[in-house]
Amino acid sequence: MHATNRTVLAAVEAAGITPRMVWLDEHARTAALAAAQIGCDVGAIANSLVFDADGEPLLVMASGAARVDTDLVARTVGAERVERASAAFVRTATGMAIGGVAPTGHPSRLRALVDTDLGAFVEVWAAGGTPDTVMALTFDELVSLTGGTPARVR
Template sequence: MTAEQPAGPSHAAVDRVADALAARGVDARIVWFDDAVTTAQLAADALGVEVGQIANSLVFTLDDEPILVLTSGAHRVDTAWLGDQLGGTIGRASKDVVKGATGQVIGGVAPVGHPTPVRTFVDTDLEAFDEVWAAAGHAKTVFPTTYDELVRITDGTPTAVEPR
């Protein structure tokens, strides 16, 4: 593995995330938890941060294309509204679509480390925080980043995910 990682178990998806972060110039500080943190609230509680600082990685389909929406844990994506904004219909991706698009499983999907690029939209509400936390390829892992860095490393499009 090329990125520094605090002591924790080795996991192929987490290693791919660490390598992808390093390739983008990010000094990855991947944090491992004893238990899975599969919801934004669980992650926020474990980290001692606001739930809005958690960047949930949600895979949807836009028509038939898998897309990744990185949304603040403080709210939900309005799929009908966002689909209208993006000019298509958004649906929830199956676990097989998530795994195929990201190489990771639901509950630990990271914004990077995917087999091929996934079109990504980054919730503009995350910009309100100096530090945000994203999953690192496994339900027991997260890493800190910033909104600007998240947009950069994902080549993401800053997007509102619900009407204002």
């Protein structure tokens, strides 16, 4: 098990959630690849997207079926500018590489939004800290784990 997976699992347990991590046969760097391996709807994939919001990291847990509207997100969080973060920015903010960013286990808690579209699913799947791991959560667990605000993101 990768050290990042251990960090994520510890953070999930510390939040009072029973971890349900799954190791995939292949890296799943996209929602479609993850959904195909898990056997779920692509909309049930909770993409961990890190944005640069006026120079601060913003975690958006978006449905795999959504294309995030950065103007809407900026209005929602009161930022002048929200744009995709660089790989280095993501790594610094989360301690994880793009494609495997978990909703928790970061060096410090990030301001977060959780896509309300994910609430339509009994179970959602988020990255487990590496591109070959995912974990099953309920929408409420995801909101609790991230400390995020449920919001429309598209």
